[in-house]
Amino acid sequence: MKRVHNFSAGPAALPAEVLKKVQTELLDYKGKGRSIMEMSHRSPEYSEIHEQAGEKLKKLLNAGEGWNVLFLTGGASTQFMMIPMNVLNKERTADYINTGSWSTKAIKEAKYFGNVHVPYSSEDLNFTRVPTDNDLNLSDHATYLHFTSNNTIFGTQFPKEPASNGAPLVCDASSDFLSRPVDLDRYGVIYAGAQKNLGPAGVTIVMIHDRFLENVLPDPKPTILKYQTHLEKMFNTPPVFAVYTVNYVLDWISEKGGVNAFAEINEEKASLLYNEIDRDEFYRGTAEKASRSRMNVTFRLSSEELEAEFLKEAADEDLVTLKGHRSVGGIRASIYNACDMESVQTLVSFMNDFRDRKG
């Protein structure tokens, strides 16, 4: 058996330790003679996992009083609609910073429910940057300020939370959740599809604060899209296998030193790649330097032919899924928490060697 160096943007690499653990429990979970996938979601075994995962998540983020954790389905894309459905109407306005395709999609959905003001958009710059606080033209009484902390496709990332005029932040953190600490006091909601940095596809983590719930409209419908429905009890069958795996990924993060430790390692991994890119003109980073992502490193070579050669030769060295998103082209190395230093070092030495031969 061999494991490749996996730079997939999502569903992305998972820690080998976690996969092994899952493998050992697949036929017989804790002496029950069946896997966790084959038990009731109301069984004591699964209930314990569900509860523990929520508690571990809060602990990793130092979340204080008032934070609720939900494990929902429908992907981050469902949250694009669920958030405004619960709190926006035609009398209210939400601010949405537009820094890429995912923000654009979130804006489209919010407009079905209420007023949307866009305090900043980098669309005319092909989303190559995120705003500084001075760039933001915020509205006065926004119900919330929505931003996408890391732009998976364009390779940009907010270096810190944007300024907000006191409006609570609502964040799509799908591609950098738990890659670094966050200033939770400023958030109302933080949500993330698990398949980038947290686990397998199928579960969306939604952290929502009691403060934010005060904004919820009297009786939003339909039932399954109301946050209250899921806060009261486990309303329907959660994605048990995904939550079970996320629970082990959370253990793994905490064993490795938690989000602060990952922030450092991720910074180091990204620096290795950006240093290689910046060495000369052979590789060209696509994002503005101050906006560069530590999760998705995007770059181009001098021609599409050379990029195709790069991808092919990389794959021959087991460096896989490095192709950029179809809307951007070029190369994208996604280096989430589970992509280890050794994979990044192997990629950097391949890049160095490729430049020596083709430059």
Ligand SMILES: *Cc1c(COP(=O)(O)O)cnc(C)c1O
């Ligand atoms: C992948 C991604 C999404 C879409 O997530 P789904 O779970 O497929 O709906 C949304 N936002 C960001 C930032 C992403 O990276």
